[in-house]
Amino acid sequence: MRRSRRLTAWLACLFSLASLPLAAQDAADAQARTQALVAFQRDLVSVLAPRADATPLLAAALLARTLPDPPKFSDFHALIERAAAAPGHGPAVDWVRLADCDERAGDCPNAKALAALETEAADNAAVWLLKLGQDLRAGDTEAAHADLARAASAKLYDDYTGASLQALALNVGLLPPPTSVQYPGGGAAGIQVVLTFSLASLQPQPVLPPVAKLCEDDAAVKDDCRRLGKLLEWGSSPLARSLGLHLRETLDPDPAQQEDARRARRVLAWQVHSFANLTARAPTDAKLARDLLALAREGGTEMSLTLAALRANGIPIEPPAAWQPSAQDAAQAPQASTR
Template sequence: MLNALIAAQPMMTKPMMRGLRYLALTCALSLPVTPAFAGKAAADKTRHEPSKAATDRDKAQLAFQRDLVSVLAPRADALPLLGAALLARPLFNQPPSNSFHALIGRAAQADGADAAVSWARLADCDAKADACPNTAALDQLLVQAPDNAAVWLLKLGADAHDMKHDAAREDLGKAANSKLYDDYTGASLKALASSIGVLPPPAGTFDPASKSGAVGMQAMLVYGIAGTQPQPGLQLIAKLCENAGSDASTKADCLKLGKLLEWGSSPLSRSLGLHLREVLADDPTQQQEAKDARRNLIWQVQSFGQLLTRVRDEPAMAQHLLALARNGGTEMSLLLAALRDNSIPAEAPADWQPREPG
């Protein structure tokens, strides 16, 4: 059964490696993949074309982002180089020495380089040549973080793509027996938030009508770029596990993996873990508990998304979310801290229902 499913879906991991943050099973669940300057985009959405002022801000923002990269690039330690690389990744026509490829390569060789750097380096690849993820980075992660299920799920996706069925099945078992799941979004947020203040944003980079001004723009830039973090092919894992059928060994590994994912670093991984319990557990009580927990998770993510929308007009909120990012941790720990600090309960109100995506 596992082999047949892999053969039928060899390409499912590729969209996830390009930073896709939504699964079919949880399309309402993710840290919003916010454009770097979503406030401006939302304001312009109702217009047929951007105003001259909006176009000028776009140009100023890109120039500011390039300047940030230039200031950070001479650094020799891993954290600012990771920040510079992440800032450079969406930019076109960068000088070779300030490109994502050059900067993430230097970060990988710098003092303090860790699995978070290797994870970001997964995106240093040629998607058009079907060469993603970066195989050298994946090999390094297998050495640096052998107890991280996220790494083994990445390898499962790569092996599935290459039609290595037995290896993919082995990867599933190793993921299930790992100690944690971490996609290092928290580390990327820390690198970005720690780097964003090296230059003051010029006045032309933000909408003068925005009450948060520069700090609001900085917060949206940090969270927007972090939202493009590489991801394993969790949708493939969901399908493999849902269709385990009479394969008791695969079902057991999927249930074990699901328990681990329920405590994963991201809302996306937690949602998949709860989904696996809901569809694979034999006990109806366990199924209902998983369904209820996923409802709370959606509440948490949507509530955090609402906090993010406030950074444009609430400087204190923007500063606080940047401070949380600089503190490090995981995406999920940051999200829950933000809710707690704003007196938002982690459990959804009894009469609340998730809003439909789109």
């Protein structure tokens, strides 16, 4: 994918995670901080690039992905290819390798990575939803229906964000970040959590709104969509869970189930809102940053980390009775429907 777009997205994630400290700085200071952070990121890649095992190479690839003009031997392509060639690399590496492609050439996602995932992660609905989106774009409805059936029969939905978070959290501490990039009160952990969570947020994702539209518009696939929805409600990400709840709300004929799905989506919105508040505080709260990094190092999924972080910080999993998502929450919350 185009490096300029990745860099823009990374900077947006970075600044959104630490917007309060950055808001008080003038443009020159902010630019200097960004340049120093990019230099630190390059140093981390240089330290990790000589490694031979998959997890450090995955971390190096994720760190290199947003860098402008990296050396060819340590750019995203070179590093993710080496990670994919490492013994026991697992599907999490091939999932990130999906992004090793050129949108302008129309070759996204990476065909070799997708083919590998269809074999090594055939029980993962995320793989088939990714392929479904590809087939819908190609106008192949029959293949899209087959993809949907495979997704509905899968055992889990995992977009491997948890694995990317783990790889980054395990390796961003190999070098001490310069004081020039640290935020007041956050120390080294503050900038490490910014790198970890902002870079992991660029994880490849299936485009889910077309799935919702297919399920809403095509009566022939309703049964598969209901089965898929049940699976997605236990998916690895808020996006997947949101789609699963949306499918139950729109496809289940039982009004009680529809209402329960609406209630569960409100709970999910609260969890996303509360976790976003935690990550926004972390750059200037060293203890919170260390705690989030420790959770990320344990592995799991994006949702398991979210729930563990809320519990660890005494934040209820369910919202107060009077709480409703704000307009900002609605804009940031996972959306599954195209309507």
